[in-house]
Amino acid sequence: MAEHKRIRIRDLNEKKRRGEKIAMLTAYDSAIARLLDRAGMDVLLVGDSVGMVALGYETTLPVTLDDMVHHTKAVSRATRRALLVADMPFLTYQAGVDDAVRNAGRLIQEGGAAAVKMEGGRAIADVVDRLVSIGIPVMGHIGLTPQSVHQMSGYRRQARTAESAAALLDDARLLEHAGAFAVVLESIPDEVAREVTASLSIPTIGIGAGPHCDGQVLVSYDAFGLTGDYLPPFARKYADLGRIIDDAARAYIDDVRRGRFPEARVDTHPVEVTLE
Numbered sequence: 001m002a003e004h005k006r007i008r009i010r011d012l013n014e015k016k017r018r019g020e021k022i023a024m025l026t027a028y029d030s031a032i033a034r035l036l037d038r039a040g041m042d043v044l045l046v047g048d049s050v051g052m053v054a055l056g057y058e059t060t061l062p063v064t065l066d067d068m069v070h071h072t073k074a075v076s077r078a079t080r081r082a083l084l085v086a087d088m089p090f091l092t093y094q095a096g097v098d099d100a101v102r103n104a105g106r107l108i109q110e111g112g113a114a115a116v117k118m119e120g121g122r123a124i125a126d127v128v129d130r131l132v133s134i135g136i137p138v139m140g141h142i143g144l145t146p147q148s149v150h151q152m153s154g155y156r157r158q159a160r161t162a163e164s165a166a167a168l169l170d171d172a173r174l175l176e177h178a179g180a181f182a183v184v185l186e187s188i189p190d191e192v193a194r195e196v197t198a199s200l201s202i203p204t205i206g207i208g209a210g211p212h213c214d215g216q217v218l219v220s221y222d223a224f225g226l227t228g229d230y231l232p233p234f235a236r237k238y239a240d241l242g243r244i245i246d247d248a249a250r251a252y253i254d255d256v257r258r259g260r261f262p263e264a265r266v267d268t269h270p271v272e273v274t275l276e
């Protein structure tokens with residue numbers, strides 16, 4: 001198999017400069033990571049969305065650092081080419097810079113991530129600055145920040161007034177100034193995302209933020225039809241794996257119940273079995 005060059009942060013900056021879009025999806029295990037990596041994904045994100053789509057939680061808040069290290073290890077074992085980014089889960093970076101350094105360090109050292117992602121703007125600029133200064137690359141995440149679901153009174157579209165759009169632009173600039181190498185813009189109006197993207201020299205990665213961002217990210221379980229009937233309005237289902245797995249599971253159950261699986265084998269080298 002052909003060897004592919006590993007995607008680096010510098011490559012993402014180059015893509016922005018050349019006007020080439022960046023493709024990013026979430027991955028939580030080795031099997032899916034291997035497929036996405038081979039398909040040529042630029043960035044794989046071990047999102048704390050793992051809590052909602054794979055661990056059965058209602059929000060991302062219960063996800064622990066140990067959960068994230070576990071899933072990041074699984075993804076990194078199967079990733080040869082994509083840049084691997086791991087989410088810092090709730091309360092692993094908000095309580096202080098030293099805490100954040102130790103916790104981000106685990107995602108890099110034990111998990112095998114190349115970078116971490118964290119939610120927030122000005123409130124975490126000092127943490128971003130410190131992590132970057134000790135060599136841990138940080139991707140920012142502003143707009144709809146799922147770890148603040150209660151503060152936002154639900155998963156609501158953000159930056160819808162001139163004032164909140166200006167505050168979001170400030171946050172984006174502060175993150176860039178603090179050294180973030182990219183920033184996710186989640187659930188904000190297309191025009192706000194366009195302005196942020198034009199104002200920054202680092203790439204913006206949109207989710208529910210329209211087509212003007214430098215790249216796009218989706219939760220892979222949404223993109224592949226693994227989240228039941230619910231699909232966020234901005235997502236697109238690229239495959240209906242839920243349907244395919246359902247059909248396959250029913251076919252298997254039917255075969256087992258009717259005795260069609262397994263088939264009887266004709267042993268070409270029969271072994272004599274003596275029962276004591």
Ligand code: KIV
Binds near residue numbers: 045047207217219
């Ligand atoms: O956790 C996650 O999957 C994310 C993406 C939605 C950007 O943060």
